[in-house]
């Protein structure tokens with residue numbers, strides 16, 4: 364249920380009516396099942412998928428072909444998190460299916476994993492026009508979906524590929540070079556940062572560092588009790 368005072372103010376504002384509050388009036392709590400940060404916390408897989416596919420929380424809903432929910436093993440040990448769908452992903456409704464996806468497949472194969480064994484998702488479920496970076500507000504609106512996916516999968520390790528995924532998940536502005544090479548924590552789940560596969564296609568000399576990140580992630584996953 365939406366907080367009634369919130370609902371009233373939102374309605375009045377939408378009608379173009381100024382809402383005057385007494386100076387010391389406390390902000391009404393944003394307590395709502397559909398507007399709060401954890402609005403997806405109770406959803407099962409089917410409900411979550413439906414909610415994502417119907418989502419209109421940001422303006423990307425107007426330009427997408429379809430949402431890109433994520434794919435893979437719902438009980439995966441590894442969760443791979445990228446940035447946002449590109450043109451090919453937007454067309455096919457599946458993450459990492461373009462050239463970067465092939466590179467990601469190779470990275471997974473190198474550590475004895477496969478697309479079917481892991482769960483792959485993105486910070487955003489919709490493609491930003493012209494593949495621009497996600498806006499912080501878009502990432503914020505989409506965050507509850509990803510957090511619910513993480514909570515449902517309960518992976519042993521999260522691999523954040525690229526700056527956008529890592530910065531959003533770790534809540535910082537650091538470059539990948541500073542975030543990679545050591546384990547982080549995401550609500551009790553070990554998280555390792557590495558370069559985005561699209562970057563590795565452009566800068567193959569960084570593959571060596573990415574390989575060591577993958578080994579670190581593998582070691583972290585092995586430390587988690589079954």
Ligand code: URA
Nearest residue numbers: 445446447448458459
């Ligand atoms: N790049 C990403 O970060 N995610 C995709 O799904 C495709 C390309």
